[in-house]
Amino acid sequence: DESVVRRDRFSGGPARSFLSSLEADRRIFEADLEVDRAHVVMLAERGIVADDVAGDILTALDTIEVSGHENLPDGEDVHEAIETAVIDRIGEDGGKMHTARSRNDEVATCIRYRLREDVLEAIETTLAVRESLVDVAETHQETVMPGYTHLQPAQPTTVAHWALSYEGAVRRDTERLLEAYDRINRSPLGGAAFAGTTFDIDRERTAELLGFEDVIENSMDAASSRDFLLETVQALSTHATTLSGLAEDVIVFANRGFVDLSDDYASTSSIMPQKKNPDTLELVRAVAGDAAGAVQGLTTTLKGLPRAYNRDLQRATSHAWETADAVTEASEVAAGAVATAEWNDEALAAEAGEGFSTATGVADLLAANGLPFRTAHEMVAHAAESGGTYEAIEAAADDVLEEPLESYVDPAAVEDALDPVESVASRDSTGGPAPDAVADQLESARDALAAE
Numbered sequence: 001d002e003s004v005v006r007r008d009r010f011s012g013g014p015a016r017s018f019l020s021s022l023e024a025d026r027r028i029f030e031a032d033l034e035v036d037r038a039h040v041v042m043l044a045e046r047g048i049v050a051d052d053v054a055g056d057i058l059t060a061l062d063t064i065e066v067s068g069h070e071n072l073p074d075g076e077d078v079h080e081a082i083e084t085a086v087i088d089r090i091g092e093d094g095g096k097m098h099t100a101r102s103r104n105d106e107v108a109t110c111i112r113y114r115l116r117e118d119v120l121e122a123i124e125t126t127l128a129v130r131e132s133l134v135d136v137a138e139t140h141q142e143t144v145m146p147g148y149t150h151l152q153p154a155q156p157t158t159v160a161h162w163a164l165s166y167e168g169a170v171r172r173d174t175e176r177l178l179e180a181y182d183r184i185n186r187s188p189l190g191g192a193a194f195a196g197t198t199f200d201i202d203r204e205r206t207a208e209l210l211g212f213e214d215v216i217e218n219s220m221d222a223a224s225s226r227d228f229l230l231e232t233v234q235a236l237s238t239h240a241t242t243l244s245g246l247a248e249d250v251i252v253f254a255n256r257g258f259v260d261l262s263d264d265y266a267s268t269s270s271i272m273p274q275k276k277n278p279d280t281l282e283l284v285r286a287v288a289g290d291a292a293g294a295v296q297g298l299t300t301t302l303k304g305l306p307r308a309y310n311r312d313l314q315r316a317t318s319h320a321w322e323t324a325d326a327v328t329e330a331s332e333v334a335a336g337a338v339a340t341a342e343w344n345d346e347a348l349a350a351e352a353g354e355g356f357s358t359a360t361g362v363a364d365l366l367a368a369n370g371l372p373f374r375t376a377h378e379m380v381a382h383a384a385e386s387g388g389t390y391e392a393i394e395a396a397a398d399d400v401l402e403e404p405l406e407s408y409v410d411p412a413a414v415e416d417a418l419d420p421v422e423s424v425a426s427r428d429s430t431g432g433p434a435p436d437a438v439a440d441q442l443e444s445a446r447d448a449l450a451a452e
């Protein structure tokens with residue numbers, strides 16, 4: 001048996017464990033069995049392998065599944081080990097399973113088969129994050145809070161407006177993962193080593209049996225491309241980056257007493273008894289670093305690889321598994337932390353107008369009454385330097401405009417503009433923080449969720 005002889009000769013020697021992906025292939029053990037089944041069924045349907053032999057192979061695959069990955073014979077990878085296990089069970093005929101294929105198209109098919117599941121799970125967690133954010137928005141449409149730029153108080157907004165800002169971003173994360181899914185969901189099986197096969201196989205049939213939407217037509221592309229891995233890891237990394245911003249905001253808000261994390265999502269200190277730390281969110285924030293690292297690692301591995309198959313590809317795969325696991329878990333935790341956090345309405349309201357955050361509204365008011373916006377900006381900046389109170393604004397009008405404030409604007413309107421609640425209510429442009437505008441955004445968010 002030449003294959004046995006050749007395998008002995010290329011057993012790897014001292015490099016054996018370096019060569020082997022058998023441990024890492026645990027993740028695609030079930031996928032490989034499914035891919036084997038589909039391939040054997042197709043071979044039998046096409047009369048390439050006799051029905052009784054195909055039946056024996058399928059039975060052997062069932063018993064291999066029951067005995068599990070941990071009981072596989074030794075092999076360079078899961079594909080070789082499963083084939084050996086089939087031959088161990090039914091004899092030499094088991095070797096017919098590998099007719100008209102190669103491990104190159106086989107592994108590419110297994111990765112895609114398994115990754116579909118992982119991406120769907122990741123997508124589920126993005127929906128959970130969106131649901132948490134929509135729920136927060138629902139209950140806090142009128143909860144004013146300080147809005148920041150450069151971490152400085154900028155303009156008052158609401159908790160709902162803040163939450164929906166992340167909902168919109170996570171919605172796009174969902175879309176990106178769904179798009180990646182569509183391109184993962186195509187079958188390379190039958191591409192063989194890269195150059196197709198002399199056997200009269202039916203690639204559409206195995207694609208159908210494995211639930212793929214289509215085949216990757218060109219056999220060299222099928223066996224050697226991994227852009228689907230890169231795209232998936234990028235989409236996961238983008239989601240992790242979105243989550244890291246969300247986590248950072250909540251960490252800062254918790255620090256300022258605006259939000260109280262549930263004990264389930266906080267940790268304490270082993271030495272400082274008074275501490276309640278937002279550790280889960282700090283880990284969510286850190287996962288974005290791992291994911292970005294995976295994008296980099298994967299890109300670097302794939303860059304410049306010649307056609308067709310090269311063993312480098314074996315090390316590309318684990319980036320996707322690690323990133324899918326880490327980002328999915330981070331996403332789940334972020335969803336839970338946001339859903340269970342308590343917002344401190346009073347602390348938020350007390351801070352909403354701090355740092356003269358209503359200044360833009362005052363400038364807008366003057367501009368709406370005919371003053372060029374740039375002049376109004378200058379005048380209000382002057383008032384900001386003296387504390388941004390009503391009196392400071394009056395004084396600034398005298399100094400900068402050389403006219404009393406009342407000659408430009410109704411004093412009651414200025415008082416309103418200085419009130420964070422009024423300030424929010426007045427910014428009712430599409431997508432703005434005013435409760436009416438937020439109600440529209442909430443409806444879009446709910447509709448989009450219902451459509452997923």
Ligand code: ARG
Nearest residue numbers: 021077103104107309313314
């Ligand atoms: N385990 C390999 C991988 O993950 C597949 C084996 C293909 N090996 C080969 N020498 N062509 O890519």
